[in-house]
Amino acid sequence: MAKFEPILLKNRGVVNSTALKVYESRGGYQALRKALKMTPETITEEVKKANLRGRGGAGFPAGVKWGFLPKDRTRTLLCVNGDESEPPTFCNRVLMENDPHQLIEGTIISAFATQAQVAYIYLRVEFHEVFHIVQKAIDEAYAAGILGKNILGSDYSLDCYIHRGAGAYVCGEETGLIESIEGKRGQPRIKPPFPAIEGLFRLPTVVNNVETLSCVPHIIERGGDWFSSIGPEHSTGPKLFSISGPVKNPGCYEAAMDITMRDLLEREDMGGGMLPGKKLKGVLPGGISMGVLTADELDMKMDFADPAKYGLLGLGTAAAVVFDESTDIRAVLRNVARFYASESCGQCTQCREGTAWMNKMATRIESGAGRNEDLDILLETARNMGMMPGLSICGLPDGATFPIETIVKKYRGELEAAIAAQSAEAAEQILQTMN
Amino acid sequence: MAWKALDRLTPVAEGEAPLLSEALREKIRSFFPRYETKRAALLPALHIVQNTLGHVSYQAMEEIAEVLDIHPSDVLDTLSFYTHFWTHPKGEKVITVCRSLSCEVMGGKEVLDEIKKQLGIGLHETTPDGKYSLVTEECLAGCDHSACLLINEKLHKCVKPEDVAKLLADENNDKIDSERSDLFDPPPESAVTKTDASDGTSDANEAQEGN
Numbered sequence: 001m002a003k004f005e006p007i008l009l010k011n012r013g014v015v016n017s018t019a020l021k022v023y024e025s026r027g028g029y030q031a032l033r034k035a036l037k038m039t040p041e042t043i044t045e046e047v048k049k050a051n052l053r054g055r056g057g058a059g060f061p062a063g064v065k066w067g068f069l070p071k072d073r074t075r076t077l078l079c080v081n082g083d084e085s086e087p088p089t090f091c092n093r094v095l096m097e098n099d100p101h102q103l104i105e106g107t108i109i110s111a112f113a114t115q116a117q118v119a120y121i122y123l124r125v126e127f128h129e130v131f132h133i134v135q136k137a138i139d140e141a142y143a144a145g146i147l148g149k150n151i152l153g154s155d156y157s158l159d160c161y162i163h164r165g166a167g168a169y170v171c172g173e174e175t176g177l178i179e180s181i182e183g184k185r186g187q188p189r190i191k192p193p194f195p196a197i198e199g200l201f202r203l204p205t206v207v208n209n210v211e212t213l214s215c216v217p218h219i220i221e222r223g224g225d226w227f228s229s230i231g232p233e234h235s236t237g238p239k240l241f242s243i244s245g246p247v248k249n250p251g252c253y254e255a256a257m258d259i260t261m262r263d264l265l266e267r268e269d270m271g272g273g274m275l276p277g278k279k280l281k282g283v284l285p286g287g288i289s290m291g292v293l294t295a296d297e298l299d300m301k302m303d304f305a306d307p308a309k310y311g312l313l314g315l316g317t318a319a320a321v322v323f324d325e326s327t328d329i330r331a332v333l334r335n336v337a338r339f340y341a342s343e344s345c346g347q348c349t350q351c352r353e354g355t356a357w358m359n360k361m362a363t364r365i366e367s368g369a370g371r372n373e374d375l376d377i378l379l380e381t382a383r384n385m386g387m388m389p390g391l392s393i394c395g396l397p398d399g400a401t402f403p404i405e406t407i408v409k410k411y412r413g414e415l416e417a418a419i420a421a422q423s424a425e426a427a428e429q430i431l432q433t434m435n
Numbered sequence: 436m437a438w439k440a441l442d443r444l445t446p447v448a449e450g451e452a453p454l455l456s457e458a459l460r461e462k463i464r465s466f467f468p469r470y471e472t473k474r475a476a477l478l479p480a481l482h483i484v485q486n487t488l489g490h491v492s493y494q495a496m497e498e499i500a501e502v503l504d505i506h507p508s509d510v511l512d513t514l515s516f517y518t519h520f521w522t523h524p525k526g527e528k529v530i531t532v533c534r535s536l537s538c539e540v541m542g543g544k545e546v547l548d549e550i551k552k553q554l555g556i557g558l559h560e561t562t563p564d565g566k567y568s569l570v571t572e573e574c575l576a577g578c579d580h581s582a583c584l585l586i587n588e589k590l591h592k593c594v595k596p597e598d599v600a601k602l603l604a605d606e607n608n609d610k611i612d613s614e615r616s617d618l619f620d621p622p623p624e625s626a627v628t629k630t631d632a633s634d635g636t637s638d639a640n641e642a643q644e645g646n
């Protein structure tokens with residue numbers, strides 16, 4: 001397969017790539033100049049034509065989302081979702097670390113297209129270095145007349161602020177993020193109303209992911225048709241994929257969405273295969289929330305359509321984590337179960353109790369006191385929470401059930417063997433120490 | 436994390452004097468124009484207060500409420516949702532070890548055990564000299580360099596158990612390479628009382644401000 005000419009990552013590795021001067025010398029802010037001469041409607045049309053689907057996990061088309069804003073609105077807000085808290089996802093970090101001005105340019109163009117007055121970049125607090133880098137880029141942009149009043153001499157004005165989170169996965173959910181900016185607990189809101197109608201400070205609000213917005217300057221520069229010509233019809237444009245775990249070259253790679261999980265893992269210009277002596281056991285290809293693939297399922301295409309055929313929730317964040325034969329599948333099960341139990345915000349009974357119970361069972365299984373019926377109870381619990389059966393306010397429990405359900409189904413043999421190998425006495429003792 | 440019981444048993448010895456200096460209050464107010472409501476400045480306020488005082492005590496919460504024109508219970512309500520804020524003194528440096536999947540697969544547990552052993556403390560504890568507190572967090576988005584941990588602002592990558600001794604001994608293990616923004620830092624002339632766990636803390640904070 002031909003090497004993909006990087007678009008989103010074209011400035012990675014360039015000396016001083018975060019500096020405004022360097023960004024401009026490589027063609028930066030030309031798209032903004034062009035956009036300011038277009039109308040908001042034509043920009044939105046171009047983004048629709050590109051079929052830019054949200055990179056934050058749900059894959060909703062950005063132009064369509066912008067189109068939901070009420071026509072008669074007087075104030076609009078844009079939130080840039082840089083919470084990046086889905087394990088093990090780090091592409092947004094790579095984008096912001098290497099090219100903060102690309103994000104700022106995409107933010108301004110998108111804010112202009114939606115006629116927003118203020119853009120908030122929500123950054124998880126753990127992004128310390130990223131915060132300093134992006135804040136410096138914002139300061140530079142203000143000083144150069146690229147942000148603030150009358151951007152580049154136009155009639156359009158925009159303020160852009162970083163809002164730092166404080167450690168909560170659910171603040172990545174768009175309405176949790178909105179609550180968090182409002183100074184509240186990051187508990188998601190019941191929808192509808194959707195943010196486009198009533199969002200931050202009850203004003204029409206658009207929430208888009210960092211990678212989604214970083215695509216926008218390129219769409220304006222080279223056109224929606226160019227963008228939609230990259231990759232399969234339903235999954236267009238350049239996409240960042242990341243891979244971590246015991247592989248030769250863990251990292252963030254850019255490609256069209258016509259690659260397979262096997263390409264991402266094995267290609268020399270990507271993951272490069274497993275570390276010497278490590279044999280692949282499985283991979284969670286879309287962030288942990290999408291579910292697991294076994295070593296036999298690596299031909300899954302990394303696009304918005306194929307993952308469902310493998311029992312997965314979706315493409316998610318396209319961040320793969322692999323684990324090898326030396327990893328106990330019970331540890332993987334426990335690790336993901338613990339994550340959702342500790343990150344559930346607690347508003348919805350099924351999510352709060354379900355994630356906690358699944359964590360308890362997974363902990364018991366990992367400790368060597370599992371029972372075969374626990375596996376069935378895990379599956380049953382997984383079927384009875386989440387937005388899919390309409391039992392929750394946000395999608396967190398759907399993300400919780402897919403990895404647990406797919407791990408139990410796809411690795412049932414190994415789990416049962418581990419349970420069969422437990423000594424009844426030892427298991428009893430372990431149970432005594434747990435509740 | 437929503438389910439953390441607050442310590443209501445330990446009496447808090449705090450004086451009549453305000454904890455938040457005028458400079459600190461002014462810095463919080465400087466965030467007001469960014470938002471439609473004053474309450475929205477609460478997360479920035481909590482960050483700045485914690486970065487100045489080391490933690491956010493009940494008295495500090497009351498004073499933040501005063502500045503933002505909200506009820507103190509609103510401050511507590513918000514604060515208690517987020518793992519990043521401390522209501523009691525913590526060490527000069529907080530070590531945050533990632534516990535998510537990539538890091539676990541790449542030996543993060545062993546790194547955590549080694550840190551516990553060398554510091555002689557468990558999770559959420561602080562060393563007797565007030566130097567280090569230890570916590571875990573979910574994925575720090577540094578998984579291309581698993582196993583990861585943060586020491587205050589600094590992300591340490593590809594950490595192995597055998598690196599821990601050297602890492603802990605390094606005085607500058609919390610310093611980042613990139614240029615810093617002082618947006619959430621203590622205000623320069625703040626003459627506030629420091630209330631951290633150790634005496635050494637104030638000096639260290641000042642050293643950090645200067646860089």
Ligand SMILES: Cc1cc2nc3c(=O)[nH]c(=O)nc-3n(C[C@H](O)[C@H](O)[C@H](O)COP(=O)(O)O)c2cc1C
Nearest residue numbers: 054055056081083084085172173174208209212395
């Ligand atoms: C529990 C949960 C966590 C989420 N975390 C993130 C996140 O960290 N970053 C992100 O961009 N989207 C996250 N999302 C998706 C957002 O709700 C939203 O769909 C997205 O920010 C929209 O941007 P996009 O359309 O550009 O993808 C999360 C969703 C859920 C349910």
Ligand code: SF4
Nearest residue numbers: 345347348351392394
């Ligand atoms: S589904 Fe879970 S995380 Fe989402 S709002 Fe309900 S309790 Fe909170």
Ligand code: FES
Nearest residue numbers: 533538575577578
């Ligand atoms: S899993 Fe540890 S940094 Fe992502």
